[in-house]
Amino acid sequence: MSEINSIYAHLLSPSYKQEISNWLKEDVPSFDYGGFVVGEAQEVAILYGKSAGVVAGIPFFEEVFNQLECRVEWNLKEGEEFEPIKEVARVYGRACNILLGERTALNILARCSGIATRSKKCIKLKEKCDFRGVIAGTRKTTPGNVFLERFRIVEKYGMLVGGADTHRMDLSSMIMLKDNHIWSQGSIKKAIGRARKIGGFSLKIEVECLSEQEADEAIEAGADIIMLDNMKGDSLKQTAKTLKQRWAGKRAFLIESSGGISEENIVEYFSPDIDILSMGSLSQGVPHVDFSLKIKK
Known part of the structure; x- marks a missing residue:
């Protein structure tokens, strides 16, 4: 080769x-x-x-x-x-x-x-608008068996060649806590605490948050990445800005935006306070x- x-x-x-x-x-x-x-x-x-x-x-x-x-x-x-x-x-x-x-x-x-x-x-749009954050894929890749078996590696490889970040390759690559994980423990704090016990120092913890209040709880509990899920427009940008200002010098974390981001609307999500834009549409449709x-x- x-x-x-x-x-x-x-x-x-x-x-x-x-x-x-x-x-x-x-x-x-x-x-x-x-x-x-x-x-x-x-x-x-x-x-x-x-x-x-x-x-x-x-x-x-x-x-x-x-x-x-x-x-x-x-x-x-x-x-x-x-x-x-x-x-x-x-x-x-x-x-x-x-x-x-x-x-x-x-x-x-x-x-x-x-x-x-x-x-x-998407990377060209990022560069044109001077967005400094990361454009990433998701785990919304092809499942199945026979020909589809382990086809995820091909799809993640395509993201790399195109200049995007692959995000986590699988469930073992990072600890992501979503609504079902949090619900099972009763609170974001408890879910993060339980995750930290088994993930140790080497695995980052990301928490899906639906509000500024949830984001504050996750940051306080030590989350490494805050996913502001399905937030849009000025509300998303203001929430990200407020969180960065409130916790400046107290906690280190990244803010990720996810949900409904596409090639057609990605420019609307560019903000100096958002570190990661994750897009299922890099591999779906x-x-x-x-x-x-x-x-x-």
Whole structure:
């Protein structure tokens, strides 16, 4: 794999290669009838980018074809933007193997690139408006099994390539206390206390707050991150400002805004008092980038 083309490839655990094997197995559980038709002649297939976007997912695309004894040459670097129709890469190998990996590879690349493209658009808006906070994804990623099994890694990878923060990868990455956790303990203070006992010094605690009063309670109890959930407009910005002023020099914490933030309205949430904007829309309802793989005639 070319290091110049895969900027985050070394982040990936080797286990992703087994996931690729599983996805290929799911796609061809018995006979590859189409592969029999095309045969084993050595061919070249061209990967075309048919809609504008950011290329992301190169390690996954390459691994599909590595496992099928094919070679990929890239014309674009990972993270690079392109306009259609662009020759993005070429795949060399036996015709049957190229077509065997085609759909799995394209599905991964299209989804990952779609997430990177949306992430990049939001980052550009952040830079244009000189917002100093973090644009982050969420855990609203693809669940399931078989082809969807552990597809979260592809989606989080796309966020990174697009310039966004991945937020927590899973439930073990950070302690996030939402309404159900707080309800079970009877108060924010009790929930944080219980979480701190098991999380120790190494895990941050984030608390979902629906009001300024709840935020104060969470800050007093030692929360590291205050999520102002579903607050909007002037109310959100004023609450964030008030909290930062009230606790200045007394407690260190970050303020996160979440709920209903999209590419279309993200600018409305930019504020010097907000440290993180988390967006489920970075991975939910994202248009895929359109790619096709055509054997050269």
